[in-house]
Amino acid sequence: MNMLYRAIVISLAALALAGLSGCQSVGVLSEVGAGVAQVTGVVTPQQAESIKRAGTAVGKTFADITPEQEYYIGRTVGATVLNRYKPLNNESANHYLNVLGQTLAQFSDRPETFGGYHFLIMETEEVNAFAAPGGLIFVSRGMLRCCRSEDALAAVLAHEIAHAACQHGLRAIKKGRLTSALTILAAESAKSLGGQYLAQLTEAFEGSISDITATMMNSGYAREFERQADQAAVTILERAGYDPQGLTAVLTEMQKHLKPDGAGFAKTHPSPGSRIADVAKFVGPVRPVTSPAVRQARFQAALGKL
Amino acid sequence: MARKSLAAAALLMAAAALAASAATMSVQVKEAPVRATPSFVGKVVGTLAYGDRIEVQQTQGAWSQIAGKGISGWVHSSALSTKKIVLASGREQARVAASGDELALAGKGFNSDVEAQFKATHRDIDFTWINRMEKIRIAPAESQAFLKDGLVAPKEGGAK
Numbered sequence: 320m321n322m323l324y325r326a327i328v329i330s331l332a333a334l335a336l337a338g339l340s341g342c343q344s345v346g347v348l349s350e351v352g353a354g355v356a357q358v359t360g361v362v363t364p365q366q367a368e369s370i371k372r373a374g375t376a377v378g379k380t381f382a383d384i385t386p387e388q389e390y391y392i393g394r395t396v397g398a399t400v401l402n403r404y405k406p407l408n409n410e411s412a413n414h415y416l417n418v419l420g421q422t423l424a425q426f427s428d429r430p431e432t433f434g435g436y437h438f439l440i441m442e443t444e445e446v447n448a449f450a451a452p453g454g455l456i457f458v459s460r461g462m463l464r465c466c467r468s469e470d471a472l473a474a475v476l477a478h479e480i481a482h483a484a485c486q487h488g489l490r491a492i493k494k495g496r497l498t499s500a501l502t503i504l505a506a507e508s509a510k511s512l513g514g515q516y517l518a519q520l521t522e523a524f525e526g527s528i529s530d531i532t533a534t535m536m537n538s539g540y541a542r543e544f545e546r547q548a549d550q551a552a553v554t555i556l557e558r559a560g561y562d563p564q565g566l567t568a569v570l571t572e573m574q575k576h577l578k579p580d581g582a583g584f585a586k587t588h589p590s591p592g593s594r595i596a597d598v599a600k601f602v603g604p605v606r607p608v609t610s611p612a613v614r615q616a617r618f619q620a621a622l623g624k625l
Numbered sequence: 626m627a628r629k630s631l632a633a634a635a636l637l638m639a640a641a642a643l644a645a646s647a648a649t650m651s652v653q654v655k656e657a658p659v660r661a662t663p664s665f666v667g668k669v670v671g672t673l674a675y676g677d678r679i680e681v682q683q684t685q686g687a688w689s690q691i692a693g694k695g696i697s698g699w700v701h702s703s704a705l706s707t708k709k710i711v712l713a714s715g716r717e718q719a720r721v722a723a724s725g726d727e728l729a730l731a732g733k734g735f736n737s738d739v740e741a742q743f744k745a746t747h748r749d750i751d752f753t754w755i756n757r758m759e760k761i762r763i764a765p766a767e768s769q770a771f772l773k774d775g776l777v778a779p780k781e782g783g784a785k
Contacts, residue, residue, distance in 0.1 A: 384734075385653065385729050385733075385734070386653045386654055386706075387653075387675075387731060387732070387736070388733075388734045388735040388736070391735040391736060391737070391739065391740055392735055394740065394752065394755050395740060395743060395750070397755045397758075398750045398751060398752045398754075398755050399750060401751065401754050401755070402749060402750050402751070406754045413758075413761065414761065417761045417763055418763050418767060418768070418771050419771070421762075421763040421768065422763065422768040422771055422772060425665045425768065426665075426779070428687070428703070429703045430665070430701050430703055431654045431657055431701050431703040431704035432654060432703075433653070433654045433655055433675075434654075434655055434759060435654075435655075435759075435762065437758040437759055437761055437762075438758070438761075439754065439758045455755065455758065455759075469775065500734075500735075517738060517739065517742055518742070520734065520735070520739050521739050521742040521743055521746075524735050524739050524743060525743060527735075528743075557780065558779060558780050559772070559777060559779055559780075560772065560777040560778040560779045560780065561777060611775070611776045613774070613775065613776060614775040614776060614777070617774070617775065
């Protein structure tokens with residue numbers, strides 16, 4: 320137990336040394352960690368090999384979902400989100416959201432996805448936002464009302480961009496489902512693309528979509544993923560040149576509007592208060608957002624009348 | 626003497642690093658802009674397409690300097706894969722013996738056929754707005770102007 324703990328600590332140290340950021344795949348983590356632990360004599364070569372094997376097996380399943388397949392998963396996840404939440408048909412507001420969002424996405428660790436990042440407002444007062452795999456991002460009108468500045472809105476979009484960049488949606492697909500899908504895929508490449516395979520593949524696809532949408536819309540991601548997304552959001556804001564306090568600002572507003580037992584973010588995310596406490600660790604004590612007048616004016620002009 | 630061998634060792638290491646980074650890679654996204662400098666403020670000098678094979682000459686942070694398809698410049702590394710992406714369809718695709726580690730078949734697995742099959746059994750799920758939002762694409766010049774006009778000053782000119 321103690322040995323394993325030391326191996327984990329050393330893995331984390333190795334990762335920090337290697338300068339790897341937020342959302343590394345499990346495969347990479349085990350590879351680096353097991354290697355270092357073995358060199359330092361914490362685990363035997365056999366143990367190291369087994370850690371490495373287990374890690375790579377998990378990592379490989381993700382590696383096997385190509386960006387193109389991620390794109391198709393994302394399209395259907397997005398369409399399913401819009402089956403529950405109506406899109407807001409407001410061209411200028413949606414354009415503003417895309418200019419801000421697509422600009423921010425360039426500052427993430429994964430600016431290039433198969434189909435790129437695209438943003439849409441959902442016409443609901445519920446405070447909510449979703450990121451479908453590949454970068455289709457949806458933000459509710461209720462969430463926009465919690466944003467008092469472009470910097471605050473940038474923080475919301477950066478958090479969602481981070482979920483897509485880190486592939487948190489794909490990670491919600493149940494392991495067994497992924498394994499069976501990949502088995503079908505392996506068989507498919509060997510044989511002809513018959514109707515039977517298409518049917519099996521579609522079944523695995525449907526299952527994957529419902530795993531993702533159930534997690535995204537009902538149960539929420541693991542707290543660790545939310546922390547990762549908040550931290551990556553701060554990085555994006557800082558690289559782009561926005562005030563990272565935009566994140567604490569929107570969380571403070573959300574705290575006022577969310578009912579603890581309500582729908583949307585109240586159900587799927589850690590409480591705004593606890594997120595503010597976590598975020599303060601890397602942006603410093605909470606202070607008001609500093610947004611230049613010209614930026615504030617265009618923000619009001621674009622979304623003030625929604 | 627010691628200094629000489631140190632210099633030789635450094636040279637060897639540099640050569641090894643250079644050799645290690647020179648590699649053929651594939652474009653794994655629909656379209657990848659190629660820029661004059663390793664930065665998002667760099668001028669776009671061309672565009673690579675899905676499956677294009679290019680040579681990576683060196684990397685700088687998250688950027689790869691590439692040459693191929695008559696274009697040379699910098700591409701963000703998230704657009705590239707070490708796998709060879711085979712663009713083939715139908716029976717031809719099925720004949721390619723895929724070893725997942727080195728080869729990816731474009732259009733394999735969850736693809737437009739699977740999406741069509743899904744749509745056939747879920748007629749209530751509408752893709753109109755998904756197609757519409759995918760068409761909203763902000764040009765690099767508009768992004769740059771947006772940052773400038775809003776007095777947003779990126780650190781070091783873009784993603785690292």
